[in-house]
Amino acid sequence: MTAPTKTPIAPRPLPRSPETRAIPVRSQGALRLWWYRQRRFRRPGVVIPGAVLLFMVLFSFLGPIVLNSPPPGTGNLSDYMLPMGSPGHPLGTNAFGNDTLSQLMYGGRTTLTVAVAATALGLVVGTVLGMIAGYFQTIAGPIIMRVLDIIFAFPDIILAIAIAAYLGPSMINAIWAIGFFSIAGFGRISRAQSLRVVPMDFVVAARSSGSSAPHILLTHVWPNIAGRVFAYALVGFGYAMMAEAALSYLGLGVPLPTPSWGNIIGSNQAYISTAPQLLYLPAICMFATIACVNLFADAIQEKRASD
Amino acid sequence: MLRMILRRLPQMLIVVLGVSFLTYSIMYVLPGDVVSTLLGDNYTPEAAAKLTKELNLDQPFLTRYVTWLGGFVTGNGGSSLVPPHQQVWDLVGKSLLPTLELLVIAEVFAILVAVILAVISVASRSRMVDRTIQAVALASNSIPGFVLGLLLIMLFAVQLRLVSPRGWVSPFGPGGSWAENISHILFPGIVLGIFTFPVIMRVFRAELVEQLDNEDYVTLARLKGLSGTRVIFTHVVRNSSFGLLTVVGINLARLIGGAVIIEAVFAIPGIGTLIKDAVVSHDTPTALVTVTVVAIFVVVMNLIIDVLYAVLDPRVRDAA
Numbered sequence A: 001m002t003a004p005t006k007t008p009i010a011p012r013p014l015p016r017s018p019e020t021r022a023i024p025v026r027s028q029g030a031l032r033l034w035w036y037r038q039r040r041f042r043r044p045g046v047v048i049p050g051a052v053l054l055f056m057v058l059f060s061f062l063g064p065i066v067l068n069s070p071p072p073g074t075g076n077l078s079d080y081m082l083p084m085g086s087p088g089h090p091l092g093t094n095a096f097g098n099d100t101l102s103q104l105m106y107g108g109r110t111t112l113t114v115a116v117a118a119t120a121l122g123l124v125v126g127t128v129l130g131m132i133a134g135y136f137q138t139i140a141g142p143i144i145m146r147v148l149d150i151i152f153a154f155p156d157i158i159l160a161i162a163i164a165a166y167l168g169p170s171m172i173n174a175i176w177a178i179g180f181f182s183i184a185g186f187g188r189i190s191r192a193q194s195l196r197v198v199p200m201d202f203v204v205a206a207r208s209s210g211s212s213a214p215h216i217l218l219t220h221v222w223p224n225i226a227g228r229v230f231a232y233a234l235v236g237f238g239y240a241m242m243a244e245a246a247l248s249y250l251g252l253g254v255p256l257p258t259p260s261w262g263n264i265i266g267s268n269q270a271y272i273s274t275a276p277q278l279l280y281l282p283a284i285c286m287f288a289t290i291a292c293v294n295l296f297a298d299a300i301q302e303k304r305a306s307d
Numbered sequence B: 001m002l003r004m005i006l007r008r009l010p011q012m013l014i015v016v017l018g019v020s021f022l023t024y025s026i027m028y029v030l031p032g033d034v035v036s037t038l039l040g041d042n043y044t045p046e047a048a049a050k051l052t053k054e055l056n057l058d059q060p061f062l063t064r065y066v067t068w069l070g071g072f073v074t075g076n077g078g079s080s081l082v083p084p085h086q087q088v089w090d091l092v093g094k095s096l097l098p099t100l101e102l103l104v105i106a107e108v109f110a111i112l113v114a115v116i117l118a119v120i121s122v123a124s125r126s127r128m129v130d131r132t133i134q135a136v137a138l139a140s141n142s143i144p145g146f147v148l149g150l151l152l153i154m155l156f157a158v159q160l161r162l163v164s165p166r167g168w169v170s171p172f173g174p175g176g177s178w179a180e181n182i183s184h185i186l187f188p189g190i191v192l193g194i195f196t197f198p199v200i201m202r203v204f205r206a207e208l209v210e211q212l213d214n215e216d217y218v219t220l221a222r223l224k225g226l227s228g229t230r231v232i233f234t235h236v237v238r239n240s241s242f243g244l245l246t247v248v249g250i251n252l253a254r255l256i257g258g259a260v261i262i263e264a265v266f267a268i269p270g271i272g273t274l275i276k277d278a279v280v281s282h283d284t285p286t287a288l289v290t291v292t293v294v295a296i297f298v299v300v301m302n303l304i305i306d307v308l309y310a311v312l313d314p315r316v317r318d319a320a
Helices: A030-037 A044-061 A100-135 A140-153 A156-167 A171-197 A201-208 A213-249 A261-267 A277-306 B002-029 B034-042 B045-054 B061-073 B088-123 B127-141 B145-159 B178-214 B216-223 B228-266 B271-280 B284-312 B314-319
Strands: none
Touching: A044 A100, A044 A277, A100 A140, A100 A171, A100 A213, A100 A261, A100 A277, A140 A171, A140 B002, A156 A171, A156 A213, A156 B002, A156 B228, A156 B271, A156 B284, A171 A213, A201 A213, A213 A261, A213 A277, A213 B145, A213 B228, A261 A277, A261 B145, A277 B127, A277 B145, B002 B061, B002 B284, B061 B284, B088 B127, B088 B178, B088 B228, B088 B271, B088 B284, B127 B178, B145 B178, B145 B228, B178 B216, B178 B228, B216 B228, B228 B271, B228 B284, B271 B284
16 A cells, blocks of 8 residues: 655745846856855945945035036125025025035035045055054064054144144145044054964965065055955944044135035034024035945945955 | 053053144144244344244154153143133133033933933834834934034924023023033033934844843843843843943944034034134144043043943953
């Protein structure tokens, strides 16, 4: 007597997760391959802040061209302090009759440029110093670290105030001031990471085969620490934006005819009760940008931790 | 312990010397003629030559730095270049109280909020709660301090009229009392605390999670049948609080940087305002002494924290 044979359960098809999808090969087109490789970044945690950042950049750099708005300093005094929604001035005007929307867009240019340039300055100088400190651990390393300690013991904004006061308020000088104090952070990160990489076998091998120190640092150490350094650069970019805003607010950053998100807020502080939009609009721009940069940094670090 | 302190002293000295030297160099290259500023309408070539000699301005750079350093160590910081030419140490003394009050209130508030939120986010074991708390921390980490200050002034002082936008009332001046003083400084202190707590919270939360996941005593407590919440409150929070000490030390420079801005927003006559005004008006003696005092404060606080750490944690004590 044979038991009724059960129909074998067919294996359920695997869900179509990105991993089970056919992996494109190079012959199928570079674009598809690129799209596939970016799959892990197609998450709301990355896409939404990315989109907001892209919007802020486009708003600042292409906005004035697309909207054909007047330059920020050419307002008519008879249009002063228009409320939001006025004809021709959708976000109103300030005490000099300058269009607020235009001020925000041009201010974004200034703030973003200063923050990117200052972070780049800190990244290049700080990483070079940090890698040297991590590689030459006997003499140069401790000296560099003591110098970075000195910069670190200084509340950064005081240093920036001192440098900006010495050089005089201008956009370039704000970049120098903010870039200078961001050196210490990059130095510390890249030294810590170099200390991890330098004892590894491939560095020892390169050393014993006679490679020069600059060669080893560039071809062996840098590629292995670049990821962490760039992740920190995102955080540093947020700090740089805040520092620019703080300096401009104190009147030591970008000087007034050129708008920046910081000095728009600082120069309109007197209108806090009569025209609060002059304060909260640039504040929203700044907040959105910094928050999205931080979210982006978090998402990348999370991804790295789970890899 | 003593050995640890002794080993740290030279390092601290180097940092403090470095900071003062850096400031001295920056102020040295600042443009502007001190002598003609000081003399004003009384300017004559003879008077100028005499004052130059008095202020040691005819000496080379390094000599002047050493002279200044000697004066600083012996308690003679010189007098301010800005009328009414007060003694710098008097100025620093007057500005110390507002800044200290601000820092203490901010730090206490920040630690309280950070610990409470971190424990809630770990103990609740709810993804929603955790995410919400993280979002709040991210948000307050993304607002520049002065923007936060202005927005909160706008809300609480202008709209709701709950607090005064004026940040400082001296407890010794006419009509001033300690109650009045505290009630005014409390709001700026809390603003500074909101600005600082996310960093502390992040570290504390990470420490809590780390201890919960890896430490044997947690497993033991669990095996003995303690509930998750009990484990967190009776064991993990206490053991994680060491990490708090370190982050408070690292955060100090950032906190003081924030205080400079908050003092500017609320017009508080503290150390930050003193430094800012001194640097902007090229008042070298004041700027030098003030910045060096801040550097000494940061360095000494960090030493105290390291010592406390060693006192509390025998593993660190024995390693040192």
